[in-house]
Amino acid sequence: MTSAAAPDDRLRLAVPNKGRLCQPAVSLLREAGFTFEEDERRLFVPCENFPLDLLFLRADDIGEYVQDGVVDLGITGSNLLLEAGVDVTRIEPLGFGRCRLQLAAPRDSGITGAEDLRGRVVATSHPKVSSRFFLERGVEVRLIEITGAVEVTPLLGVADAVVDLVASGSTLATNGLVALDAILDSQAELVRTRELRPARHHLAGQVALMLTSVIRARHRKYLMMNAPAEAVDRIKKVVPGMRSPSVIHLTDPGMVAIHTVVDADTVWQQLGPLQAAGASSILVLPIEKLIP
Ligand code: AMP
DSSP: OOOOGGGGTOEEEEEOSTTTTHHHHHEEEEETTOOOOOTTTEEEEOOOOOOOEEEEEEEHHHHHHHHTSSSSSSEEEEEHHHHHHHOEEEEEEOOSOOOOEEEETTSSSSSOOGGTHHHHHHEOOOOHHHHHHHHHOOOOOOEEEEESGGGGGTTTSSSSEEEEEEEEHHHHHHTEEEEEEEEEEEEEEEEEEEEGGGGGHHHHHHHHHHHHHHHHHTEEEEEEEEEEGGHHHHHHHSSSTOSSSSEEESTEEEEEEEEEEETTTTHHHHHHHHTTTTTTEEEEEESSOOOO
């Protein structure tokens, strides 16, 4: 598999083939408008409506494939990119696969932070990032690399502490561990090779725009309402982000329609105050794609 074999009028995007990042990445591609066959077990899946080939690869390997220009673009976790130490162009965080690389130790161990681990054993699947973390703190530890179930190593007597990926923290708690120092916040990212052939720049930009427009739209809602014209200033005060809403005159004299884009997380709190300010027929609509 070499990039030289691929024509310049098609792009290659690496997508995680299994695990936590796979389904959200596939959903994002579909929401962005790419159509492709359902069978994600295949390595190579061409898009039907866009000159893009999807390569389903191990999330851990994607950074290197992107770095070497085997694929033009990739979706993988920022933790994996840092651990692989790859040199790629980071285009945009994608808002899913959020987790934190965390130092954790058994609840009753008396270990309260990195300092307490001098000369002790720490298990991790992120040896490079962990080693940098301890080096920066001037704490010498013995790191052992474990590929899975890092959190059970203190119970097994294999390690004194762990550096592990944590989302809710429930796995740590189940294994009697408490979170200490946070080392890294991670999420899925869209990355591009620095080796991108000039003839592919335009296509790569289009793919990036299609994907990021969906990510941006996920955090926003389209808000529509009717109101008496004299209520517009009061309504603007209720929705702080609403700097320049569209105000459209209705056939009903003195009445206007107000349209704007608002933050999806806070819009619900604003509905009551909007009504109180004079708004009626309020609609909150999803946005499919948003290009600022
Ligand atoms: P997986 O293939 O399911 O083992 O996980 C691959 C990637 O998913 C990790 O390297 C992280 O980037 C991301 N991830 C998101 N949440 C978590 C979590 N709670 N634990 C482990 N990995 C996570």
